[in-house]
Amino acid sequence: MGNLVLRALQSPLIAQKRNAQPTSYLNEMFSFINGGLTTSGEVVNYKSALSLSAVYNAVDQISNDIAKLPKGIYRKEGDNRFRDLLHPCDYLISKRPNRFMTQFSFHKALMVHALLLGNGVAVIKRDEYTGVETALELVKPADLLDIKKVNGDLTYYIKGMKPLNSEDVMHIPGFSFNGIYGIGVFKYAANNMGAALAAERFADDNFKSKGLLAGIIKSKNGIKKEAKEALSNAMEARLSKGGTHNIGFLDEDMDFMSITANAQEASLIDWKKISIEDVARWFNIAPHKIKQLENATYSNIEQQSLEHGSDTIMPWAKRIEEEYDYKLFTEEERATHYTKINTNALIRTDIKTKGEYYSRAVNFGWKTRNEVRHLEEDNSIDGLDSPLTPANTKTLEEINKEFAENGS
Incomplete structure (x- = not known):
């Protein structure tokens, strides 16, 4: 009787779980992709952030390094390891993932998506009859509509395709709290990079106006309100005109006093150095790799280059290797085959x-x-x-x- 009562109490809960809506990761996954207003007043997203040279160069450097590394499928035979050139996936990951892209362009774009948006995604195409992998097709960030957990399995919703199971999708997440989806760097770096964008905008406005953005007209004589407004508007029009020859004129006993800090007072040069170092921290890349050489010496650059391989490139290479190992091999092949991205190639130069x-x-x-x-x-x-x-x-x-x- 007790068991029957317990089952009766549990049955509504079981039914509720069965009828529960699939868990969607859409909102958190795409945070700050479309932009977010920061404390500096700048809207920061992956497009606006790329206007910062340090961000562009950091993404370009890391994605290039991953793309240029040799990739291949290897087979274990006892204690020996051999490159399995006959495996269908070896050609896909080392030469031509699909008919539109080389392996370099494919892996570079995959990494650009992962670095900027937190998720690099590609669809694994297989032969309808044999199940053999035939292509890896990159998914545009805007085409990834959602990732949901349905009945305990991950399902990917991609524009123009039917829902796909996780084994049919290559997914390289960046920083993640749950290991399922990555969070774009701008979710947390937005305010920091917004300040850098604001500094760039200030410098641009400062150069355009020759440093005279605001000021006060001083006069020893009394001036009526209408005359003040006319004089103020005239000076504003003159100073905002721009050009190389822009000479204003004030009547006798009038002076113009600028109240805007100049570039040196605003420490724009120092701020640009700081922003480069901050970008290097956000992307976990050595400052000299994004052309910040102020404190660089031959000895520490050599050491930082080694650290770049072990601390920056190797974690991303490991993510890709593990995803390939699970998604591109059958259960039987996983015991004998593995993917290798040769990070030793970074020392070739x-x-x-x-x-x-x-x-x-x-x-x-x-x-x-x-x-x-x-x-x-x-x-x-x-x-x-x-x-x-x-x-x-x-x-x-x-x-x-x-x-x-x-x-x-």
């Missing part, structure tokens, strides 16, 4: 660092000389396929074997 890396790899035996040649697109040379073993790291067994082979 640093000859000194690259040389030291190769030297250590060869001398300590964890790469053969031919493997290093392959990294430089050079052909193999006979006799360079065996790893080197430093004499002071040989085991006793290896030493005894050499003595036995030499007859000593």
Whole structure:
């Protein structure tokens, strides 16, 4: 009897859960995409923020670095790893995701969306009969209408398409509280970047007006109200005229006193430096990567370049790798296949660092000389396929074997 009563009490709750509306992530996900008014009075969204050179360069740098990294599908066979060039997804992620885009342009656009809007999304197209992946099609931010949790599964609503299950959608979220959707950086950086936009606007107005934006006309003689208004309007029209030759005239015993702070007093130069550093923090990128070189030296730039790879690029590369691993492989393939984005390629342009890396790899035996040649697109040379073993790291067994082979 007790169980029947309990079930009777629970049944309305169960029915309520079954009939509950799907959870939508639309409102939070698209915060500040369409713009928000900040304390500085500036409207900040991803379009207005891109007018700041530091924001544009930060997004351009990070997206370029992800796009230029080599990508491929690898297969595990025991302790060995091999590039699986025959896997259909290898060509998609390394050469041509779809017939309109190269892998560079695809991954760059995907990262631009993720960096600015918090979410980079692409649809995975599969053959109707075989289920084999045939294309990765980028989704425009405006075409992503909603993401909902329906019956415990994520469903994506994209303009012009039927609702898609999560396994049919590549989704790279940025900063996230729940791991499902990313939040655009401007949700929290809006006021900070709004102040930077206001400084840019102030500088522009200051240059246009030659620094004379407001002022007071002083006179030793009394002037009637109508004359004051006429004189004020005339001076305002003259000062706002612009141009290289703009000379005003005041009657005798009249002086003009500017009450607007000039650029130096407003510390515009210092503010621009601060805003660049703030942008670097928001996008987690070293200041020298967005051309702030004031405190840069050769030694600290080299260190910051290494940190750029490990702290800025690698987390984004890891997000993409894990999404590819889950969405592009069958359950059986996941045990033997994985995606690799080679972040080591970031050191290719640093000859000194690259040389030291190769030297250590060869001398300590964890790469053969031919493997290093392959990294430089050079052909193999006979006799360079065996790893080197430093004499002071040989085991006793290896030493005894050499003595036995030499007859000593």
